[in-house]
Amino acid sequence: MIDLLREGPRPAGELAQAVQMSAPALSRHLRVLRASGIVQAEAGGADARLRLYTLRQQPFTALQAWLDQVQAFWAEQLGSFKDHVERTR
Numbered sequence: 612m613i614d615l616l617r618e619g620p621r622p623a624g625e626l627a628q629a630v631q632m633s634a635p636a637l638s639r640h641l642r643v644l645r646a647s648g649i650v651q652a653e654a655g656g657a658d659a660r661l662r663l664y665t666l667r668q669q670p671f672t673a674l675q676a677w678l679d680q681v682q683a684f685w686a687e688q689l690g691s692f693k694d695h696v697e698r699t700r
Contacts (some may be wrong), residue, residue, distance in 0.1 A: 612640070613649075613666065620663040622655060 615621055615629055627637040641664060644650040649670050655661035 612644075616650065616664060616666045620653070620655075620665045622661055622663055626664065 612626055612630055615626060621629075623634070623637055623641060626632075626641075627634055630637070632640070641650065641652070644664075645652060647670070648667060650664050651667055652662040652664050655663040
């Protein structure tokens, strides 16, 4: 679903069909994604009942920042370990 939404806004019906999920199951899934701040729903044009779902950038930016910190930590740890092994040979 995330990959579909990366391509652009989509209505719930299109998402349900693409991931072969029932409407009630998709509704529960989208509710969790909205509550976690990963997606947002907006009115879709002329039909106010239609909601278009889009990804929010901020959660992914925060995730990338955290991943960068983890990667830097492990790069430093492994570099130190490599130096220690080379010194003690």
